[in-house]
Amino acid sequence: MTSPEVSAPAPDASWTFEPIAVVRSCFKEKFGIPRQPGLAPHAMGTLKFKKSTGYSQALKSLEGFSHLWVIFVFHEHGAKNWKPTIRPPRLGGAKRVGVFASRTPHRPNPIGISVVKILDIRPNAKGGAEIDVEGVDLLDGTPVLDIKPYVAYCDSVPEAKSSWATDPLVDRVELKYSALALKKIKTVAVKIPNFAKLVDELMSLDPRPAFQRKDPPGGHYGFRIMDWDVKFTAQKGYLAIEDLLPFEKLNAVKKQNSK
Numbered sequence: 200m201t202s203p204e205v206s207a208p209a210p211d212a213s214w215t216f217e218p219i220a221v222v223r224s225c226f227k228e229k230f231g232i233p234r235q236p237g238l239a240p241h242a243m244g245t246l247k248f249k250k251s252t253g254y255s256q257a258l259k260s261l262e263g264f265s266h267l268w269v270i271f272v273f274h275e276h277g278a279k280n281w282k283p284t285i286r287p288p289r290l291g292g293a294k295r296v297g298v299f300a301s302r303t304p305h306r307p308n309p310i311g312i313s314v315v316k317i318l319d320i321r322p323n324a325k326g327g328a329e330i331d332v333e334g335v336d337l338l339d340g341t342p343v344l345d346i347k348p349y350v351a352y353c354d355s356v357p358e359a360k361s362s363w364a365t366d367p368l369v370d371r372v373e374l375k376y377s378a379l380a381l382k383k384i385k386t387v388a389v390k391i392p393n394f395a396k397l398v399d400e401l402m403s404l405d406p407r408p409a410f411q412r413k414d415p416p417g418g419h420y421g422f423r424i425m426d427w428d429v430k431f432t433a434q435k436g437y438l439a440i441e442d443l444l445p446f447e448k449l450n451a452v453k454k455q456n457s458k
Contacts, residue, residue: 218342231406244335266349273304371403373437
């Protein structure tokens with residue numbers, strides 16, 4: 200008995216997807232977000248699902264898994280101006296590779312995947328189910344298309360080859376904190392557990408884009424973490440963390456100065 204033929208979709212067929220959830224994370228701006236998940240283990244986020252009993256029920260048995268895959272949209276990166284090749288920052292901008300041989304957000308379809316650690320699952324949270332996760336590399340407000348449990352026996356491939364991305368990003372920048380910055384960070388950490396560790400993890404990755412890392416020592420920068428702006432200078436061989444300012448207060452000062 201022969202199987203009935205199944206027609207394949209036309210090459211020009213298209214599909215429309217609606218987000219099932221949105222990410223609430225500690226990253227309010229694109230600047231400085233880790234380029235891969237897990238590089239800042241204390242980077243927290245929450246997947247807030249649309250209010251639906253269906254979504255709440257769909258989370259049944261997920262508590263037995265430690266990690267999950269998040270399939271999301273790079274919502275602040277348009278796909279209209281994508282180019283076939285890009286210059287990965289880790290290659291110093293000296294070599295081009297194909298978009299499909301990279302994880303750049305500038306893609307024909309701006310879709311990304313991240314593996315994160317599950318901290319807590321609240322199927323009956325007010326306004327929609329919630330999942331707290333850590334190790335995120337996702338911008339606040341990121342639309343989530345789907346989630347899938349991380350299954351170690353098939354998702355982990357120890358012998359896999361990674362071409363130009365073989366070496367892990369383990370080179371951390373030395374940090375030196377001013378007494379003022381340390382005092383303010385400790386104060387915030389009273390209300391936000393692990394805030395000091397988060398600042399250390401993110402700043403040691405050097406949040407500046409590759410082209411700014413070539414600037415001469417002494418440059419002044421700011422990096423937003425949650426609702427705080429970390430003020431720092433780049434010195435030869437290290438970053439000097441100078442101050443920590445409430446982001447809203449900083450914005451108010453900027454608006455006042457612009458008048």
